[in-house]
Amino acid sequence: QITLKESGPTLVKPTQTLTLTCTFSGFSLSTSGVGVGWVRQPPGKALEWLAGIYWDDDKRYSPSLKSRLTITKDTSKNQVVLTMTNMDPVDTATYYCAHSVNGNSPISTYWGQGTLVTVSS
Amino acid sequence: DIVMTQSPDSLAVSLGERATINCKSSQSVLYSSNNKNHLAWYQQKPGQPPKLLIYWASTRASGVSDRFSGSGSGTDFTLTISSLQAEDVAVYYCQAYYGTPSVFGQGTKVEIK
Numbered sequence: 001q002i003t004l005k006e007s008g009p010t011l012v013k014p015t016q017t018l019t020l021t022c023t024f025s026g027f028s029l030s031t032s033g034v035g036v037g038w039v040r041q042p043p044g045k046a047l048e049w050l051a052g053i054y055w056d057d058d059k060r061y062s063p064s065l066k067s068r069l070t071i072t073k074d075t076s077k078n079q080v081v082l083t084m085t086n087m088d089p090v091d092t093a094t095y096y097c098a099h100s101v102n103g104n105s106p107i108s109t110y111w112g113q114g115t116l117v118t119v120s121s
Numbered sequence: 122d123i124v125m126t127q128s129p130d131s132l133a134v135s136l137g138e139r140a141t142i143n144c145k146s147s148q149s150v151l152y153s154s155n156n157k158n159h160l161a162w163y164q165q166k167p168g169q170p171p172k173l174l175i176y177w178a179s180t181r182a183s184g185v186s187d188r189f190s191g192s193g194s195g196t197d198f199t200l201t202i203s204s205l206q207a208e209d210v211a212v213y214y215c216q217a218y219y220g221t222p223s224v225f226g227q228g229t230k231v232e233i234k
Contacts, residue, residue: 037223039171047171047214060221063122092215096170105159107220109182111170115211 003027004036004097004112011118012087018117022080022097029075031055035100036080037108038071040093047094053080058104089119123148123217127226133234136155140202142229144215149195152219159219162191165228166211174213175200207233 008020022036029036037052051071053060061069070083080097094114100106124147125187134140150159158178163171173182178198188203202209209234215226 002195013200014198039225046227047216047225049225052221052223059183062222068176098170102218104221106223107161107176107215108171109173109200111172114170 002099002110004096004099004110005113006095006108006115008095008115008117010116011120014119015087016087017081018071018084018087018091019079020082020084020095020097020103020115020117022082024078024080024097024099027099029055029073029078029080031074033101033103035103035106036073037098037100037106038082039092039098039108039111040109041094042090042113045093046061049084050084050095052100052104052106054104054106060104087119091117093117122222123150125215125217125222125224125226127215127229129215129229130227131230131232133232135234136207137204138148138234140205140209140231142200142213142215143199143232144193144226145196146196146198146217150217150219151195158194158198159217160191160193160198161216161218162189164209164211165214171214185216192203203230205231205233215232 004024035054040049096114098108099110140141160178
């Protein structure tokens, strides 16, 4: 059974750096074709893909956010970490991590429940 | 970047009737490397994460009801719910996935008439 869970702060101040951790079970990020990605959703709005990291340590970022994002993995701990710098109120959103297959053309098969991050002073 | 545009933004359908959602991409998602359409559909119910329904434009994900079907190729795609049930009330998103970035449509809200 594949499960993912996001963790991190619920409130960050403008200009701060957000660090989110995705802890997963039921699969290995060493398996060929497997990845973990991050997707966010502002309240009442659409989904936005942010970043993905794959079994071969390939990392991909949304071009519009690339300068602010870093994604890393710890295969031994079954964790993926996303950092986003210089947070702004427009970054207020629910952040999801998701298991994917098909390498760096990811099909997001299983999703965490998401964590709501509010950016406010 | 590719742009995914869904229509309509919302629709209300009677129970047992057909619901049809369209998705148009600004460039073809049919890739010659594997001759597949890199197009997925997700369902998101209130307060829940998205759920994968369809991938490769027409392949149902495991456990997904056969009421849901996907069709189309190139730039134009359709998600059809053959006989709407109360539990199908949700927002539906299409997604193009090929390299970077993966792009979602704006969503279509399906309600009961």
